[in-house]
Amino acid sequence: MSEFSRRDFVQFLTGAGLMATKIATLSSMFPMSSCASFKKINKLPFKSLDPIKSDNLETVEGLSYNIMIRWGDVINSQGELYGFNNDYTASVPFNGKMDESILWVNHEYLYPHLFHGRDVAIGGPRSRKEIIKEMKALGGSLLKIKKGKDGLWNVDKNSKYNRRVDGETPMRIVADRKIAGRRIAIGTHGNCAGGVTPWGSFLTCEEGYMIFFTERDRKGKVLQKADFNWEQHISHPSEHYGWVVEVEPLTGKAKKLTGLGRFSHECATCIRDKKGRTVVYTGDDKEGEHIYKFIAEKNDSLEKGELFVADIKKGKWVSLDINKQEVLKKNFKDQTEVLTFCREAAKLLGATPCDRPEDIEINPHNGDVLVTLTNNKRAGNFHGSILKISEKEDFSGMNFEASDFLVGGPETKFACPDNMAFDRNGNLWLCSDISGSDMNKKSKPQYLPFKNNGIFFIPLSGKEAGKVHQVASAPIDAEFTGISFSPDGKSMFCSVQHPGEKSKSVKSLRSHWPEGGKSLPKSALVQFHGPVLDELLGS
Secondary structure, X not given: OOOOOHHHHHHOOOOOXXXXXXXXXXXXXXXXXXXXXXXXXXXXXXXXXXXXXXOOXXXXXXXXXXXXXXXXXXXXXXXXXXXXXXXXXXXXXXXXXXXXXXXXXXXXXXXXXXXXXXXXXXXXXXXXHHHHHHHHOOEEEEEEEEEOOOOOXXXXXXXXXXXXXXXXXXXXXXXXXXXXXXXXXXXOOOEEEEEEOOOOOEEEEEOOHHHOOOEEOOOOOEEEXXXXXXXXXXXXXXXXXXXEEEEOOOOOOEEEEHHHOOOOEOOOEEEEOOOOOEEEEEEEOOEEEOEEEEEEEEOOEEEEEEEEEEEOOOOEEEEOOOOOOHHHHHHOOOHHHHHHOHHXXXXXXXXXXXXXXXXXXXXXXXXXXXXXXXXXXXXXXOOOEEEEEEEOOOOOOOEEEEEEEEEOEOOOOEOOEEEXXXXXXXXXXXXXXXXXXXXXXXXXXXXXXXXXXXXXXXXXXXXOOOOOEEEEEXXXXXXXXXXXXXXXXXXXXXXXXXXXXXXXXXXXXXXXXXXXXXXXXXXXXXXXXXXXHHHHHOO
């Protein structure tokens, strides 16, 4: 898809002729503001950052941060620990209160040498005890948080609601039959982004699951050996991972939702259609993979429904229902097998390959579905883009138009778009994900202008609409992930993930963030605050 001018970008932001049902649905997503009264950004309350290369979390003047919790902190009286490599975050009000909340945080993967504090390679020899410790460091954390009089949110480490859902937590597999001979899966891992259901449960997505247990196709052929080699001591079927997991905020009870398919889910973004049914958009984060949409059968459940995959060239959602597709009947024995080996099924149906579909968010101005396509270096796309899908009917409709929303590169000042979030005023926040293998390297000139990963603010109304402004820069090797807002929309949370990830040894660390000195680098959850954020998120 071709680049286009900022004027073209601004012209389609407001999306004339939208359905009233869409606007009503979007207003319910942003209860603190109405779609018609979003605050326009005519003048920025800050001066944008230039690209930075440092081992600090740098911010624009007037924007500060505090660390809420970091890897290894104790979260409850049972001695459970906050996990490694925090990622997606989301919060829901606690008992209807806007100053108290239950916060969910993903923990995606780890580096054994940084985790264990000794030089052991990924997949290297570890004891069974060490591997179980790794499993328990992934998955997710549920945290009770409360807003203080100073406006800062703090983790209540004495709360009975704090708990881990990790790589050893048993959970039900929601399916028509047993998968790999079982109805209970042990644990969740590779948790990247996620979503929040209309009824207030959390969705966490198993993206990089295949690096922990060997991945097979439906005929049993090995597709990818597990890098982490947990199988030297633990044996779980790979078919139990790669799903969307639904978690109850107050109990931690979890279940795997097979109806949304099995692949490298990056996110699971929910919206209701005009009949009240929940529609979930999700992408498969791998070069050449696809974008999906799930339409729930019932208004208050994701256990049953129909899965579709995008044919972007034709602008159509294609059903993955085995009873509607002869080619699926010929190649799969039942619907559960279709969902378990979703990538194979999607390709048989002619789904459009994409450049690493990652986060998906709904534009509150007009209902457009925005998809970050991070990059596809094999195809020569180094900087990535944000795709816009405009549904022609309802969110559950079968026809859409697709075009570029923003294209990464030196002109737009960002590369490798990953996580996104819309604030209460309908403005877009974006995190970049330039790989540590590519960042600040003369051998990778495509990425040199951008230096460290950053957070970018993109107003969608007012004179500044469509301009990209960097507001924060991550420490060495790190990326920002999981931007989210408190239930009242006035506070912003974000994860700082994998600082120092390219350290070859614990004796030669590339980063010492956040504790400094000679300390091991640690991922951490931060809250941003200050007059700049007050101005941007104010009414």
